[in-house]
Amino acid sequence: MLKHVIFDFDGTLIDTNELIINALYETVRNILNREISRHDLLAVLGKYLDDQMKYFSIEKYEEMMLYYKNYYSMHQDTMVKKFEGIDELLKKLKSLGCKIAITSAKGRNGILHGLELFNLKQYIDFIVSAYDVENKKPHPECIYKALEYFKCQKEDIIIIGDSPYDILCGINAGIKTALVSWTIFPKEKFEGIVPDYIIDKPSDIINIVQSQAAQYQ
Known part of the structure; x- marks a missing residue:
């Protein structure tokens, strides 16, 4: 049973949906200076953080992971x-x-x-x-x-x-x-x-x- x-x-x-989406948008906007499309968002949602960041940039994924984690940590108590x-x-x-x-x-x-x-x-x-x-x-x-x-x-x-x-x-x-x-x-x-x-x-x-x-x- x-x-x-x-x-x-x-x-x-x-x-955590709103926070995760905001963190993704802000990370890509600030590190890569571009916006995320709906296609991009659906391609990475639910995946592990390193895979998400590598989807956007192999060269900068470690920097992006750090930015994402900092953004998430700063906002989690109010947005989750x-x-x-x-x-x-x-x-x-x-x-x-x-x-x-x-x-x-x-x-x-x-x-x-x-x-x-x-x-x-x-x-x-x-x-x-x-x-x-x-x-x-x-x-x-x-x-x-x-x-x-x-x-x-x-x-x-x-x-x-x-x-x-x-x-x-x-x-x-x-x-x-x-x-x-x-x-x-x-x-x-x-x-x-x-x-x-x-x-x-x-x-x-x-x-x-x-x-x-x-x-x-």
Whole structure:
């Protein structure tokens, strides 16, 4: 039964969308003196920071990473928000005996800062950050690490995310997947990618976990 739940972080648990987009625009504008097109934005959203910056400039990507991180750090406490219902969701999952992991393209310090900002750290049992893996999503390495940590079977775990990389990561690992409907990714980015569930609100996750548990009773 689903006693283990993996969440992506940005755009799934925490609403960092506005900050991430602003940081990207400001980084490219200030370092490369140009504007980002919609095509550029969709090409990099959800990817790891080094890959995002290399997309714009191989020569200046390290300088761009530093600028991005500084901009993000300066604005995160005022621009980052928590999606409605996340507190109740995590609290209910823990009451059902679920173990909760985060697998993210963000660094560990950024994840911990966001969790502490909204008092969510108490609910998280395990974190796999961008720097804890050699292979990035959609490679399933981060899920394999969670499976190893929890010592559970693939049928016991689900990954919940907002990006095609999250869903492909779960598919590649052979586990159940759920896409949140509050994703900022357009439908065309999910062409040919079929999650097991689409979640319209956080409480839907509780229904999925409980319905799966009922099958084993």
